Amino acid sequence: MSSPALVRHPEDSMPATALAEAGPAPAAIAPPTTPPSFGTLALRWYRLNRAGLRAAAIGVVSLLAFLMVWHLLTTYRVVFFVRFTNVPSPLAVYASFSKAIHDPKFLMHIALSCRRIFIGFSLAAIVGVPLGLIMGRFKLVHEIIFPVAEVLRPIPAIAWVPMAIMLWPTNEQSIVFITFLGSFFPILVNTLHGMSLVDPVLVRAAQCLGARERSIFRDVYFPASLPHIFTGLTVGMGVAWVSLIAAEMISxxxxxxxxTWEAYSLVQYADIALGMIAIGVLGLGSSVLIRGAGKLVMPWRTT
Amino acid sequence: MSEIAASTSKGHIEVKNFSLAYETIEGAVQAVTDTQIHVKPGEFVSIVGPSGCGKSTLLNAVAGFLKPTTGIVTVDGERVNGPSAERGMVFQQYSLFPWKTVRENVEFGLKMRGMPRSQRERAARTLLGLAGLEAFEKHYPEKLSGGMKQRVGIVRALATGPKVLLLDEPFGALDAQTRVIMQQILTNMWQRLKISVLFVTHDIDEAIFLSDRVYCMTARPGSIKAEIPIPLERPRQQSMMMSSEFLALRRGLMSLIREESLKAMGGEINDMGMQGLNIELHGHSLADVI
Structure with missing residues (x-):
């Protein structure tokens, strides 16, 4: 259990002297002589987490409503500007899902996409973050690389497909390259942005404490930029999936x-929706992973 | 703390023939001109002056962040060429590293000096204990009140055993009650460590209460208008701020600063025209009216 209500805060055991100074000191609550009953705790937990529970409940209802609307639109084959005639129903998609989950070919499709994302995105992070840090710190590097980056950045990764096919000997490599390009620029730009926002007073403070260039880089610039680096990684991951799917559909x-594209060609409509949902779930999963990594790396950030 | 006690009778700051100008598109703007100040080893000296008079500029030059246009800054006879751990600094904006816990912040300077982990942990704990912060050693700065943050800031600056401590309006952002407590804490630490202090503030009471000597600066371009010794006995109590001696010093400094503030403001106000402010001068000077 890690609910806020049950965690004992260290402030509770603070000496009174430390609190003597004015400040938002928590109101002293006398510790109860007997441990509170389960009912009291449950009630307290509920009161503290009411907002979260409410959001979760509404979220579930809203998702169920979405499924219901989808079900009704497809069952009655509604045609109202958009045509639901051929759109698969949620149940059909579920049936195709339970079949696909045992199909090694479907699992292989997913595994391959994940591998491409992993390689392309990792390369982008490995190149983009250090490059951004160095460009942010050394003016000359910035002056040399920034113009080139600005010219290449607006080109969507999908527009690179023909060029990528020419550049790389195998299809696999060109798809990974497209994924790399998609995530590289958001990562680079956000890292640069983070570097430009580093509070100069913190750099001065470090210098006054005897820090030299290397420590200032490692102990000030890098951690100060981390929140923006993670913004870049999250955005980069999203664009990586966009670029990957487009590249896979084309080449x-x-x-x-x-x-997903093959399902359309083969008139297996349920598989189209299944592919789409799989892409959504994978995209969501990877951004959750990055957010989790961010929390691990930046324990000082409460939000 | 042996490394701190070692700073006894060191920290002689001298600023000679100092001036500093900024380059702008309209030409050089003189921030500080023709200034000499000194801080004897173990002395507590404040600089007061109207806002924008260049007192922070002067302090930043002593810290080594700004190069004087003319003149020289020395500490113990050695010329200041850049920031160094010999001159600890406390900033108004706290400037704690948000990604380091309270103890890691205090340890930072010691880590830069290559002190082994266990040793610097012990040193940081001792120092935090002196400031009543040992219960917060594992907290991140964000969780602390302003007063606590600034105590950490002072402890961090003192941890490396600097020769001098430079403070740039360190209590400017704190409420009145906290400020009084912080002044007491700073005095205690200063007396214990026998370190030289150069303290920039715009609060006259604070300057008198803390200092052995106060420099009063003129309006921009800043220079030293007056040097006022503060002969009040130590240890000083809060009640002294009501004594006739204190009030006399206060009155003297007050009128010096008011003159300069009016000079600084007067230019602007006259330029704008008094009608706009609905103030009729009737032949009096601005100082008489205000």
Missing amino acids: GQYGIGYF
């Missing part, structure tokens, strides 16, 4: 994007 033979 792939495997992958979840190819699966």
